[in-house]
Amino acid sequence: PKPQPRCMSLPAEDPAAMSDLLSISAAVAKYTVAPPEGFTPVVAFRCGFPPGGLLVDLALWVFDFGNDGYQMLSFASHGDWAFAAICLGAMAFSMLLVLVGFGVNPLADARQSLKRGLETKGWSGIMFAEQAIEAPITGLIAPYGMALNGSLT
Numbered sequence: 022p023k024p025q026p027r028c029m030s031l032p033a034e035d036p037a038a039m040s041d042l043l044s045i046s047a048a049v050a051k052y053t054v055a056p057p058e059g060f061t062p063v064v065a066f067r068c069g070f071p072p073g074g075l076l077v078d079l080a081l082w083v084f085d086f087g088n089d090g091y092q093m094l095s096f097a098s099h100g101d102w103a104f105a106a107i108c109l110g111a112m113a114f115s116m117l118l119v120l121v122g123f124g125v126n127p128l129a130d131a132r133q134s135l136k137r138g139l140e141t142k143g144w145s146g147i148m149f150a151e152q153a154i155e156a157p158i159t160g161l162i163a164p165y166g167m168a169l170n171g172s173l174t
Contacts, residue, residue, distance in 0.1 A: 062138035
C-alpha cells in the first residue's frame with residue numbers, strides 16, 4: 022500500500038477546492054478578535070513620565086515590602102508593639118492572599134505577563150492585594166515609623 026501523505030495540498034487548478042479554502046479562511050477571519058481600542062500591551066519598561074512597565078511595578082512591590090518590614094522592625098525596636106503587629110498583620114495577610122488565596126508565584130506571573138503582553142489574573146491579584154490591603158494600612162502608620170527613626174528625620 023502506498024503511504025498516505027500527512028498533509029494534503031490543494032491544487033491551484035481546482036477552483037472548487039480553492040473557493041472552499043477561501044470561504045473557510047473568511048469565516049475564521051470573521052471571528053478573529055482584535056484588541057479593544059486604546060489597549061496598550063504590558064511591557065517590561067516604559068520611559069516617560071511617570072516611568073512604568075511591569076519590571077518597575079515588580080521592583081516597587083519588592084521595595085515596598087522591604088520598607089514595610091523595616092517599618093515593622095522600627096516599631097518593635099521602640100516598643101510600639103501594637104503598630105508592629107498591625108504592620109506585620111497587613112504584610113502577612115497580603116502575602117498569604119497572594120501566595121495561598123490566589124496561588125501565585127510573583128516572579129513566574131511577571132514573566133508570564135511579559136510573554137503574553139497582557140497581565141495575568143495572578144499579577145492582577147498581586148497588585149490588588151498591594152493596593153487594596155497592604156498600602157492603605159501601612160501607609161497610615163508609616164509616617165509615625167519614619168519619625169521614630171532618628172536617621173530619617
